[in-house]
Amino acid sequence: MIKGVNKQILEVTNTESPYFEKIIFFVRPEAQNKNPEALQKEARKLSLSVKKPPKTKMTVKQLSKALSQIALGLGAGAALTFILNNIIG
Numbered sequence: 001m002i003k004g005v006n007k008q009i010l011e012v013t014n015t016e017s018p019y020f021e022k023i024i025f026f027v028r029p030e031a032q033n034k035n036p037e038a039l040q041k042e043a044r045k046l047s048l049s050v051k052k053p054p055k056t057k058m059t060v061k062q063l064s065k066a067l068s069q070i071a072l073g074l075g076a077g078a079a080l081t082f083i084l085n086n087i088i089g
Contacts, residue, residue, distance in 0.1 A: 015050070
């Protein structure tokens with residue numbers, strides 16, 4: 001959603017990042033009259049400083065939920081195997 005129509009933007013398409021295709025910078029109104037090469041240099045410097053996002057760690061609650069789902073799945077599989085062996089066998 002675009003909120004302003006009088007905004008100057010600067011788009012960096014060569015990000016040299018495996019995660020980002022392009023970066024869009026919204027230039028502040030007071031900086032719009034500055035040297036365009038300086039704006040491009042600053043945008044390039046900022047785009048090169050972008051790093052890989054940090055890995056998210058599972059919380060104790062998420063880990064316990066995942067383990068309980070695995071345990072329930074194993075229990076259901078064992079119960080189904082037991083039932084099928086007793087009916088067929």
